[in-house]
Amino acid sequence: MPFGLLKYGFSKPDPARRQLPARPDLRRSYDVVIIGGGGHGLAAAYYLSRYHGITNVAVLDKGYLGGGNTARNTAIIRSNYLTPEGVAFYDESLRLFQGLSHELDFNVLYSERGHLTLAHTDAAMRTSRWRAEVNAHLGVESRLVFPDEIARIEPTLNLSRAARYPVLGALYHVPGAIARHDAVAWGYAIRAAERGVELHPMTEVTAIEQAGGRVSAVVTSRGTIRCGAVIQAVAGMSSVVAKMAGLRLPIRSIPLQACVSQPLKPFLDTIVVSGSLHVYISQSSRGELVMGSASDPYPLYSTRSTLEFAEGLMGHILELFPFLGEVKLMRQWAGITDMTPDFAPIMGLSPLDGYYLDAGWGTWGFKATPACGRTMAALVATGSVPDLIAPFALQRFDRFAMLGEKGAAAVGH
Amino acid sequence: MKILNCPLNGPRNIAEFVHGGEVREMPDPNTCSDAEWVDHVVMEHNIAGVVREWWCHVATAYWFIAERNTITDEIIRTYPASEVFRDRVDFGGPGQGGPR
Numbered sequence: 001m002p003f004g005l006l007k008y009g010f011s012k013p014d015p016a017r018r019q020l021p022a023r024p025d026l027r028r029s030y031d032v033v034i035i036g037g038g039g040h041g042l043a044a045a046y047y048l049s050r051y052h053g054i055t056n057v058a059v060l061d062k063g064y065l066g067g068g069n070t071a072r073n074t075a076i077i078r079s080n081y082l083t084p085e086g087v088a089f090y091d092e093s094l095r096l097f098q099g100l101s102h103e104l105d106f107n108v109l110y111s112e113r114g115h116l117t118l119a120h121t122d123a124a125m126r127t128s129r130w131r132a133e134v135n136a137h138l139g140v141e142s143r144l145v146f147p148d149e150i151a152r153i154e155p156t157l158n159l160s161r162a163a164r165y166p167v168l169g170a171l172y173h174v175p176g177a178i179a180r181h182d183a184v185a186w187g188y189a190i191r192a193a194e195r196g197v198e199l200h201p202m203t204e205v206t207a208i209e210q211a212g213g214r215v216s217a218v219v220t221s222r223g224t225i226r227c228g229a230v231i232q233a234v235a236g237m238s239s240v241v242a243k244m245a246g247l248r249l250p251i252r253s254i255p256l257q258a259c260v261s262q263p264l265k266p267f268l269d270t271i272v273v274s275g276s277l278h279v280y281i282s283q284s285s286r287g288e289l290v291m292g293s294a295s296d297p298y299p300l301y302s303t304r305s306t307l308e309f310a311e312g313l314m315g316h317i318l319e320l321f322p323f324l325g326e327v328k329l330m331r332q333w334a335g336i337t338d339m340t341p342d343f344a345p346i347m348g349l350s351p352l353d354g355y356y357l358d359a360g361w362g363t364w365g366f367k368a369t370p371a372c373g374r375t376m377a378a379l380v381a382t383g384s385v386p387d388l389i390a391p392f393a394l395q396r397f398d399r400f401a402m403l404g405e406k407g408a409a410a411v412g413h
Numbered sequence: 414m415k416i417l418n419c420p421l422n423g424p425r426n427i428a429e430f431v432h433g434g435e436v437r438e439m440p441d442p443n444t445c446s447d448a449e450w451v452d453h454v455v456m457e458h459n460i461a462g463v464v465r466e467w468w469c470h471v472a473t474a475y476w477f478i479a480e481r482n483t484i485t486d487e488i489i490r491t492y493p494a495s496e497v498f499r500d501r502v503d504f505g506g507p508g509q510g511g512p513r
């Protein structure tokens with residue numbers, strides 16, 4: 001080893017810089033305990049410490065930070081949803097994402113690409129028109145485009161009338177973007193830790209204690225901690241953790257698989273989605289094609305991959321981009337989604353005082369990270385539910401006030 | 414290919430089946446409270462572990478019951494619904510109740 005390198009390694013004036021502090025010992029009590037150290041939990045910790053002066057916060061995760069669904073999604077950010085409640089919420093999140101690298105002084109590789117939701121049937125065209133109108137009404141840039149314009153936006157897309165399901169048109173959402181999902185978790189974690197938030201990876205919650213209708217303590221694999229408030233941000237395991245708090249949720253845990261190809265030269269500018277073919281595809285900044293499809297056909301807590309997924313997806317991908325036939329798949333994986341009956345999340349208060357829910361993230365969780373973290377932090381700090389997330393309360397199910405979010409990725413058209 | 418053993422058709426590709434949700438008792442809609450009905454219609458046990466569920470072989474429209482481990486993706490046992498539902502279920506008339 002070169003001597004200069006060794007000298008630098010042991011240098012006192014230039015010590016090796018850690019981005020995240022080492023895991024401290026668990027204290028006996030915190031103002032706020034956040035269960036789940038993914039993007040959502042870390043974002044809530046960041047906004048609590050940065051904007052509400054609440055820094056006596058512990059973020060617990062049974063694995064490593066950002067190792068769950070934060071690492072497993074396809075990193076698409078958009079706000080072209082269908083319900084007015086959904087559009088308002090996701091558009092606020094998109095706006096926060098646009099400024100996130102500056103906010104965190106940490107590059108999350110936010111890349112605005114434009115987002116095409118292809119329509120291959122009259123029914124899908126109708127939904128696209130509906131979404132375009134709702135979006136335009138709420139100030140979100142979405143419009144219906146037809147094959148001649150699609151050919152200019154995404155020249156590599158197969159628009160042949162000879163395809164099995166020819167493209168009739170598309171919903172074009174100009175601000176659609178992708179970001180580096182891991183960086184979002186790391187950025188929030190670093191800035192929250194700088195303000196005093198404690199990060200406790202490899203700390204599994206095994207029970208939740210309550211006293212007089214209020215959450216009082218969280219029992220973990222490293223000891224019991226008392227707390228004033230708990231945020232549960234564990235999408236994929238929401239039912240299991242909520243059960244510890246004595247709660248039942250309208251959620252089925254269903255795997256959602258995705259995969260990436262070998263890296264290719266940049267050719268795909270936009271994010272291309274087809275609800276009818278159950279396909280979404282974008283090209284990451286390192287050239288890999290990031291591809292996903294419909295949710296798995298039955299509930300499961302296992303993140304196994306299936307050949308059926310890859311076969312089905314590739315059949316449709318090759319219809320849209322026939323020249324990808326020789327390209328190799330590199331990795332395939334699954335995340336566990338929280339599927340709700342109305343394809344909308346569950347955020348806000350729970351029947352247990354001091355216990356806050358950040359759950360119901362089906363196929364729409366990553367894009368919600370900043371807005372969810374910020375509103376959950378405001379809720380915990382002020383005790384009042386922000387208007388933006390009021391429609392997503394668990395209590396909506398008591399009144400059958402479902403949201404019917406047909407703009408969610410898992411919904412076929 | 415994952416195989417599900419259909420009590421009527423024998424071992425078949427799981428792609429031929431649809432999942433129909435957990436087997437559970439329906440409260441009597443004529444006499445239960447709103448909260449009980451909400452609980453039945455929207456809430457899920459969503460158990461991580463062994464569950465008992467309805468499955469349907471689509472090609473033959475045959476409904477049956479499967480016991481499955483939702484952590485390991487193992488199918489433990491499949492059997493006809495008649496093993497559980499022995500009596501005729503009468504859905505007609507007020508207060509008649511659902512499956513027992």
